[in-house]
Amino acid sequence: MSQIKIVNLQKSFGDFTAVKNSNLTINDKEFFVLLGPSGCGKTTTLRMIAGLELPTSGEIYLGDEEVGMLRASERDIAFVFQLFALYPHMNVRNNLSFPLKMQGYKKSDIKNRVEEAAKLLRIDHILNSNISSLSGGDRQRVALGRALVRRPKAFLMDEPLGTLDAEFRELMCLELKKLHLDIGATTVYVTHDQLEAMSLADRIAVMDGGEILQADEPNIIYNKPKTKFVASFIGSPGMNFFEVNEGISKDQSFVNIEGVKFDIPKQLEESKGSKNFFGIRPENLTLNNNEGLKGSVFGVEYLGSRKIITVKTSLGEIKVKTDISVNTKLNENVQVKPINNNIIIFDGETDKSLNSEFIK
Amino acid sequence: MDTSRSYLEPSSFSKKMAAAIIIVYAVITLIPISWMVMTSFKNVDSAISYPPEVLFEPSLEGYVNLFTNRSRQSQEYLDSLPPPENWYEELVRSREMVITGPSKFLGRYSNSMIIGFGSTFASVFLGALAAYAFSRFRVPLKDDLLFFILSTRMFPPIAVAVPIFIMYRKLGLGDTHLGMIILYTVVNLSLAVWLLKGFMDEIPKEYEEAAMIDGYSRLQAFFKVVLPQAMTGIAATAIFCMIFSWNEYAFAVLLTQFNAQTAPPFIPTIIGEGGLDWPAIGAGTTLFLLPVMIFTIILRKHLLRGITFGAVRK
Numbered sequence: 001m002s003q004i005k006i007v008n009l010q011k012s013f014g015d016f017t018a019v020k021n022s023n024l025t026i027n028d029k030e031f032f033v034l035l036g037p038s039g040c041g042k043t044t045t046l047r048m049i050a051g052l053e054l055p056t057s058g059e060i061y062l063g064d065e066e067v068g069m070l071r072a073s074e075r076d077i078a079f080v081f082q083l084f085a086l087y088p089h090m091n092v093r094n095n096l097s098f099p100l101k102m103q104g105y106k107k108s109d110i111k112n113r114v115e116e117a118a119k120l121l122r123i124d125h126i127l128n129s130n131i132s133s134l135s136g137g138d139r140q141r142v143a144l145g146r147a148l149v150r151r152p153k154a155f156l157m158d159e160p161l162g163t164l165d166a167e168f169r170e171l172m173c174l175e176l177k178k179l180h181l182d183i184g185a186t187t188v189y190v191t192h193d194q195l196e197a198m199s200l201a202d203r204i205a206v207m208d209g210g211e212i213l214q215a216d217e218p219n220i221i222y223n224k225p226k227t228k229f230v231a232s233f234i235g236s237p238g239m240n241f242f243e244v245n246e247g248i249s250k251d252q253s254f255v256n257i258e259g260v261k262f263d264i265p266k267q268l269e270e271s272k273g274s275k276n277f278f279g280i281r282p283e284n285l286t287l288n289n290n291e292g293l294k295g296s297v298f299g300v301e302y303l304g305s306r307k308i309i310t311v312k313t314s315l316g317e318i319k320v321k322t323d324i325s326v327n328t329k330l331n332e333n334v335q336v337k338p339i340n341n342n343i344i345i346f347d348g349e350t351d352k353s354l355n356s357e358f359i360k
Numbered sequence: 361m362d363t364s365r366s367y368l369e370p371s372s373f374s375k376k377m378a379a380a381i382i383i384v385y386a387v388i389t390l391i392p393i394s395w396m397v398m399t400s401f402k403n404v405d406s407a408i409s410y411p412p413e414v415l416f417e418p419s420l421e422g423y424v425n426l427f428t429n430r431s432r433q434s435q436e437y438l439d440s441l442p443p444p445e446n447w448y449e450e451l452v453r454s455r456e457m458v459i460t461g462p463s464k465f466l467g468r469y470s471n472s473m474i475i476g477f478g479s480t481f482a483s484v485f486l487g488a489l490a491a492y493a494f495s496r497f498r499v500p501l502k503d504d505l506l507f508f509i510l511s512t513r514m515f516p517p518i519a520v521a522v523p524i525f526i527m528y529r530k531l532g533l534g535d536t537h538l539g540m541i542i543l544y545t546v547v548n549l550s551l552a553v554w555l556l557k558g559f560m561d562e563i564p565k566e567y568e569e570a571a572m573i574d575g576y577s578r579l580q581a582f583f584k585v586v587l588p589q590a591m592t593g594i595a596a597t598a599i600f601c602m603i604f605s606w607n608e609y610a611f612a613v614l615l616t617q618f619n620a621q622t623a624p625p626f627i628p629t630i631i632g633e634g635g636l637d638w639p640a641i642g643a644g645t646t647l648f649l650l651p652v653m654i655f656t657i658i659l660r661k662h663l664l665r666g667i668t669f670g671a672v673r674k
Contacts, residue, residue, distance in 0.1 A: 052569050072572040079573040085566035089588040098584075099574035146574070 002063035002153040002186055003028045004049060009058035009068075011044050018044040020210040022058070026154075026203075029184045031177075033197040036207035037233070042190045043158055045207070049188060050079045050156050062153055073102075078147030080157040084139045086131045092118075092142050093127040099150045117148045120182070136164050140172055144179070154186040161196060173199055194234055198222070206230045223342070224359045228351040231279050231344065237308060237319045240285070241346070242278040242293075247271050248345055248354060255345075258314055260293055264343045265358035275348035282308065282321035284342050287328065292337030293318070297328045311336055393649070400642030407638040421455075422639025424448045426465050426630065426647075430457040465644060468626040473651065474537050475622055476606040479544035483601045484594055486545070487552025488560075492582060494553070495560035496568075506557075509550045517547045518610045525614055535619045543615070544605035551604075552597050559593025560586070595662030599655065606652050623648050 004026040011019040019041040026032040034042040047053040049060055051072030060068040067075050078099075086095050096114040105113070118124040121141040126134065134142065140160060147155055161169045161176075177200055180187055191197055197204050198218045205215035206229070214226040225231035225239070232238035244255050248271040254263050255278060262278065287309065295313030302324070309320045309328055318336055328334065345354045353359055370378075399407050403419040430452055441458070444450040452459050494502060524543065525534070533539030563586060571581035587594070613625040627644040630637050 050573060052572070071577075072569070073575045073577060077573065079570065081566045081570060083564060083566055085564065085570040087567065087570075087585055087588075089591075098571070102575035102580075146570075150574070 003061075004154055004186060004188065005061040006045070006049070007059045007061070009045070009048060009060065010056045011041075011048060011053060012056045018210055019048070019055075022210075022212050024205060024212060024215060026186060026188060028186055031180050031187045031189065031200055031202045033201035033204045034188065034190045034207060035194060035197040035204050035233075036192065038192060040207040041210040042192075042207045046156050046158055046188060046190045049154075050077055051075050052079075076150075076152050077154045077156055078150050078152040080143050080147050080155065080160045082159040082162050084143040084160075084163075086139060086142055086146070088131050090131070091127075092123065092129050092131065092134070095131065095142055096127075096145050096149050099146060103150075113149050114145075117145045120148065120179070121145050137168050137172060140164065144176075148183070152185075154188065157187065157189045159191050160189075161193075162191075169196070176200060194236070206233060208233070224353075225279075225344070226353055228277060228279070228346045228353075231346070231353075235281060237282055237321075239279045239281050239344075240318050242280075242315050242318075244276045244278050244345070245274065246276070247274045248276055258293060260291075262338065262343070263341060264345060265341050265356040267345065268355040268357070268360070271345070271347050271354060272349040273347070276354075277346040277348060279344040279346055279353075280338055281342065282319040284338055284340055285318070285320045285336055286322060286339045287311070287320060287326060287334045287336060289335060292335040294333070294335050297330055297332045297334060300328065300330070396642050397646050398642075399638055400646045402639050402642075404637065404639060407642070408635075419451075419639070420448070421451060422637075422641075422643035424451055425637055425640040426643040427463055428452070428459045429461050429463050430455075431460050432457050463630075464626065465623075465630075468621050468623045469647070471537065471616075471620055472606060472622040472624075472648070475540045475544065475620065476602060476651070478537070478541040479548065479605045480598050480601045482541060482545040483548035483552045484556075484598050487549055487556050487597060488587065488590065488594065489582075490549075490553045491556035491560045492586060494557050496565060506554070509553055512546075512550045521611065521614055524611075528615055535616050535621075537620045540612070540616065540620055540622070543611060544601075544608060548601040548604055551600060555597045555600070556590065556593050559590050563589050592662045595659040599659055602655055603652055 004024075006022060006024045009019055009022045009024075010017065022041075022045065024045075034045060036042045044053060048055050048068075049062075051067065051070060051074075055068050058068065059066050062075060062077070072079075087098065090098065093114060096117060097110050100110045100113060114127070115124060118127055121144055123138060123141045123145060126138060131139065131142070143160065161172050164172060173196060180200075189197075189200060201218055203215060203217055204221050206213045206221060208229050214221060214230050216224075221230065222234055225234065228241065232241070242257050244257060246255065248255070248267055250267060250270045252264070252267045254261055256262075257278060264278070283306075293311075293313050293315065295311040295318065297309060298312040298317060299310040301308040301310075305324055306321055307324055307326070309322060309326070311318045311320060311334060313336070320336060342358060344359055345356065346352065347354055398414075398416075400422045401418040401420070402413070402416055403421045406413050406416045407422075428448070433456065435456065438453055438456060438458070441453075444453055449459060493499060494506060499505065528534040528539055528543075531539075533542065567585045567589065568578065568581040571585045572578060576584065607624065608622075609624040612622045616622060616625065623644065627641055627648065628636075630640045630644060
């Protein structure tokens with residue numbers, strides 16, 4: 001098991017830069033998730049760590065060794081592919097033995113290790129089955145098993161749950177988490193699904209446009225996003241933004257939006273320009289009839305115990321996550337106001353959050 | 361109206377029509393072949409009798425004549441010989457002849473085997489490597505190279521017979537097994553590259569990436585993971601290559617005479633007394649048909665899937 005460190009990593013395909021000057025340290029035994037929309041460079045980053053792509057520039061350390069230009073076969077890492085890539089011409093046992101055969105283990109050792117891994121993943125009863133006869137979940141387990149038998153320095157997983165149906169994905173999510181706790185291996189996991197990321201990760205790195213925007217624990221990513229993109233990408237629905245047409249100065253503790261005064265956490269930093277954004281999560285807003293921004297109810301989505309009400313205001317659509325007991329009718333006139341001071345001001349020029357009492 | 365079947369399923373009438381067409385086609389194509397097989401079991405007289413005999417007394421004379429050289433002898437000489445030792449000697453003597461030795465057929469037949477399988481193996485092996493490279497690597501001028509490779513098949517190979525004849529004489533490759541293997545491989549390779557590239561493109565590159573992560577080099581991954589999955593394509597390609605090099609006649613006539621002559625130029629030269637020995641030719645052709653037939657039957661399962669060119673996975 002090892003720490004993984006990437007330094008100034010860059011990857012270009014012709015004119016297109018897939019990964020821009022990225023720096024990241026993934027701690028030993030950590031479950032680390034690379035999260036972002038498709039095309040953000042997360043898979044390319046993972047493939048560079050694996051050795052399936054060579055970096056244009058920069059370094060990758062696996063433990064103390066710089067492996068950036070080494071072949072995949074020389075890196076001692078395991079990779080779980082989105083489509084599993086189980087060898088269809090071999091049965092389950094041979095799939096699991098395949099990496100061990102290359103390393104020259106004795107037949108009896110291979111047998112023991114394969115059976116040990118199979119037991120851990122509860123696939124010992126299908127060891128002699130053909131790959132084509134397996135269900136999606138079993139294929140997933142075999143793919144994990146093939147990674148596991150090697151006892152590699154790190155596990156890399158590229159959206160391994162992407163092809164499973166929703167019910168099964170939740171189950172495998174739990175199993176993955178438990179497996180990670182059992183074997184404590186450094187794991188890098190790529191996904192575009194924020195729920196998966198939130199439930200699995202020790203830390204998450206959010207990527208967009210080839211850049212790592214923020215790498216933190218899930219609750220920090222959610223509550224204290226460092227950029228506007230992170231705030232809007234994480235959360236379902238994402239954060240609401242209102243334009244603030246004034247510069248923010250140090251120690252400021254309120255802003256005026258559309259003639260309504262809103263309290264904000266005491267600012268520790270001033271903004272660069274005179275156009276900024278006021279960001280608030282839908283669950284920190286509430287509806288009432290006498291104060292806040294005026295608007296009308298545009299849509300209601302039921303989520304079981306909560307509901308999301310979309311309010312059309314002069315600032316655009318605002319999502320409010322409220323208790324199921326709140327009754328509204330379509331087109332009803334309402335007012336929206338914050339229920340707490342969990343508010344982040346984003347600098348209009350840099351899209352970065354400004355430091356305040358709430359977010360330091 | 362019958363609603364028990366789906367709209368997509370053909371009606372029983374069109375199924376019957378299809379079956380009828382296939383049967384007619386099969387009969388038309390099988391008549392010459394069955395006539396050839398029948399001829400091989402006739403004797404010299406019934407083979408050329410008119411009207412043709414459909415029902416006849418089977419004889420192995422054609423096969424005996426195919427494998428032996430014989431000479432005609434006087435009745436006195438035949439009487440002076442000890443009684444025949446086996447059935448084929450007896451058969452030959454009834455025609456007032458004696459066996460003087462084995463014919464060249466077996467040698468020509470094994471030449472065909474060596475050259476046919478040798479060039480098939482070489483075409484498929486080299487074709488698979490080239491197809492893999494074209495499928496996976498960024499090869500400079502890839503499209504132009506692929507077009508160039510295909511363009512070697514845009515004229516009949518025999519069009520370059522004269523330059524090849526001269527080249528082979530200079531290089532000492534004329535009438536050698538190696539020369540014929542090289543020649544047939546060159547002709548087949550473009551087909552093999554194109555066919556196999558299609559199959560390689562269908563194999564997700566994750567498989568060999570997984571193998572490389574598992575500690576194998578790219579070449580090892582190619583042999584252990586890619587090739588087994590390309591079996592369908594390899595079987596289909598091998599059959600096409602085998603059929604070509606097994607049947608090839610023109611170059612074989614031109615470039616081989618003694619040492620490396622294959623069966624196709626040899627069989628028509630089997631001459632009996634006072635004309636062509638049709639039963640022997642029929643026997644040679646029947647035996648000549650067998651290897652390709654057996655080869656195709658062995659690979660048939662792969663071929664049927666392969667012919668669809670991976671249009672449907674799994």
